[in-house]
Amino acid sequence: VIVVVGLSHRTAPLTVRERLAVPKERVAEALRRFREEAGLREAMLLSTCNRVEVYGCAEEPPAERVAQVLARWHASDLASLERHLYRLEGEAAVRHAFRVAASLDSMVIGESQILGQVKEAYELAEAAGALGSVLNALRNRCLAAAKRARTETGIGRNAVSVSSVAVELARKIFGELHDRNVLLVGAGKMSELAARHLVSGGARATVLGGRTFGRAEELAAALGGRAVPFEHLRQELARAEIVISGTGAPGLVIRRPDVEAVLHSRGGRPLFVIDIAVPRDVDPEAGRLTGVFLYDLDDLRAVAEANLRERRKEAAAAEALVEQEVLDFLAWRRSLDAVPLLVELRRRGDEIRRAELEKARKRLGALSPEQEEAIEAATTAIVNKLLHPPTVVLKELARDGEGPAEVGLIRKLLGL
Amino acid sequence: MTSRAYLLLTLLFYAVGALNVLAHALTRRRLLSSWTLSATLVGFAIHTAGLSQRWTEAGRFPAVGLHDVSSLLAWTMVLAFLLTFLRTRVDALGLAISPVAFALLLVATLTSATERTDPILTTFHLPLHAALAFFGYAALFVAFAMGGLYLIQERELKSRSPRAFYYLAPSLERCDTISGRSVAVGFVFLTLAIVTGMVWSKNALGRPFTGDPKEWSALIAWIIYVVLILARRRTGWGGRRAALLGIAGFASVVFTFVWTTFVRAGGRTP
Numbered sequence: 001v002i003v004v005v006g007l008s009h010r011t012a013p014l015t016v017r018e019r020l021a022v023p024k025e026r027v028a029e030a031l032r033r034f035r036e037e038a039g040l041r042e043a044m045l046l047s048t049c050n051r052v053e054v055y056g057c058a059e060e061p062p063a064e065r066v067a068q069v070l071a072r073w074h075a076s077d078l079a080s081l082e083r084h085l086y087r088l089e090g091e092a093a094v095r096h097a098f099r100v101a102a103s104l105d106s107m108v109i110g111e112s113q114i115l116g117q118v119k120e121a122y123e124l125a126e127a128a129g130a131l132g133s134v135l136n137a138l139r140n141r142c143l144a145a146a147k148r149a150r151t152e153t154g155i156g157r158n159a160v161s162v163s164s165v166a167v168e169l170a171r172k173i174f175g176e177l178h179d180r181n182v183l184l185v186g187a188g189k190m191s192e193l194a195a196r197h198l199v200s201g202g203a204r205a206t207v208l209g210g211r212t213f214g215r216a217e218e219l220a221a222a223l224g225g226r227a228v229p230f231e232h233l234r235q236e237l238a239r240a241e242i243v244i245s246g247t248g249a250p251g252l253v254i255r256r257p258d259v260e261a262v263l264h265s266r267g268g269r270p271l272f273v274i275d276i277a278v279p280r281d282v283d284p285e286a287g288r289l290t291g292v293f294l295y296d297l298d299d300l301r302a303v304a305e306a307n308l309r310e311r312r313k314e315a316a317a318a319e320a321l322v323e324q325e326v327l328d329f330l331a332w333r334r335s336l337d338a339v340p341l342l343v344e345l346r347r348r349g350d351e352i353r354r355a356e357l358e359k360a361r362k363r364l365g366a367l368s369p370e371q372e373e374a375i376e377a378a379t380t381a382i383v384n385k386l387l388h389p390p391t392v393v394l395k396e397l398a399r400d401g402e403g404p405a406e407v408g409l410i411r412k413l414l415g416l
Numbered sequence: 417m418t419s420r421a422y423l424l425l426t427l428l429f430y431a432v433g434a435l436n437v438l439a440h441a442l443t444r445r446r447l448l449s450s451w452t453l454s455a456t457l458v459g460f461a462i463h464t465a466g467l468s469q470r471w472t473e474a475g476r477f478p479a480v481g482l483h484d485v486s487s488l489l490a491w492t493m494v495l496a497f498l499l500t501f502l503r504t505r506v507d508a509l510g511l512a513i514s515p516v517a518f519a520l521l522l523v524a525t526l527t528s529a530t531e532r533t534d535p536i537l538t539t540f541h542l543p544l545h546a547a548l549a550f551f552g553y554a555a556l557f558v559a560f561a562m563g564g565l566y567l568i569q570e571r572e573l574k575s576r577s578p579r580a581f582y583y584l585a586p587s588l589e590r591c592d593t594i595s596g597r598s599v600a601v602g603f604v605f606l607t608l609a610i611v612t613g614m615v616w617s618k619n620a621l622g623r624p625f626t627g628d629p630k631e632w633s634a635l636i637a638w639i640i641y642v643v644l645i646l647a648r649r650r651t652g653w654g655g656r657r658a659a660l661l662g663i664a665g666f667a668s669v670v671f672t673f674v675w676t677t678f679v680r681a682g683g684r685t686p
Contacts, residue, residue, distance in 0.1 A: 169573070172582070172588070173573060173587060173588050174588070175587040268653055268657050270655060290656060291656065293574060295576060306578045310583060
């Protein structure tokens, strides 16, 4: 049975999740304890800032014992964890594993980090020798399904964080960012983050320094651009395609006339102005000018929200895709139940064939190599043809989840 | 098969393509599924066969009368779309072209062919002039559509609250570039079409310029496009103004086309 025991952002507040998180160095130790004390044959531990989950597989449903070990590991009693924990077994556990990997259970649906985290968790378990055939198969199918969900549906499309929305908008306006000029007004953390994205897309950065010119120079160096004193605002505005303004100034830094003055020299080239300062740096009136696209922090958040809604629409398609993968995986798992019986059936058939062949040989005497080959082929064909239909039926029965009762009957019928 | 049978089959495939594009636009999934693209490709191949069949049946180049004209125009548009898509991978163009191509073909299947074979229509001038003009129309339509997408996307970005087209339309830069290139291509065809039209008119009627409204509007379109291209080349002009001017130019192209097809459909001049 495959089990999942754990808690996530859906069931537990950050304080609880923090307390239960297992650092990478200790994963191997934790896995050892889960296997020894909770009786898991295979185990994997997924610990991120949004979830702590133990994946395992054992003969008997071990969820309860896993929960106890989890509580003991963190030196807290089970009762205090109880209302945050979920325990999933069998089909539910498999479905959960697939949905988590596909980022359908994430706080921000479709976020891309979780796939890497799941991959890493399996790798850690593998290194600790805690992975067997069951979880290994689960890993392969989960990761494949997650990749399909990302490429075949739009759950991962469209930016959902403020700085990535800024970059997405820049691409919507300018297409390629290569050789575009980004002007940073003020050297705050947020501007730096957005600018880094843009620069990694090929844009060139210019930092406009204020009173603390040293900071501007530092940032310019980090971005591979240049620093310019604030007095050059208009010249730089005329050159720039993208402006990120994030000063701590109490009043407006870029006024409508500043923008108006440079528009004429631009020949209709658009100007994208991102104002991430609070209070705002850029005169909202400037946004009314033709060819100027002005976004403040609230606007960026609104776009992120809209993008998230688009992702949620896609989530239904991704859920359907993942569900199909889950059903395939479960059917494949069940078809494995028939394998021992099939092997036995084959072995028995071949045994009878050999014995009878032996007897016949005694009566036939010496045979030419051609004759020897012919009776080998003939008898093998008889056994194979006879066993083919029951083999197919057995596989089907197992896949469709027919119980062990039928398998027992078949054993009896075949005298195994 | 008769050319009409080919057309009906083509209509079916274009309908699949157009419906697919619209359905995908509503759900905002990738616009051109492999379905849409293959339907359009197969439709286009059948359409090509149908046109060559029609050429044989009519005994002249199939560019006279509403039936022939709308079919041929749909064909050049789909061709222009496929070529543009191959080069740029911009699928939003399908949103403009697919329904229009379908509508044009619907018109073609609903109208009966004009079986005129006057001597004026059997010279080599007709295929030459008409082919050049139609390729020009198609390229200029692409420019017009990309200009339209530019304006729509610009409005979306200006409004700061993304709706459907924010997700569907390509970036402003891309719209502008493709529109500009299509104008350049379309302009070359338009120029050659005007020149061959004048030669044809001179040979048939003795005058290169007869004062027909379509000649005037073709000239106006030509002048608009000259201004547009020069402005782009010389001053790096682009964006909104270029899109608007491209749309204006296309309006006079449409007038030329409508005048030629409807008003002069049974007329004496080419």
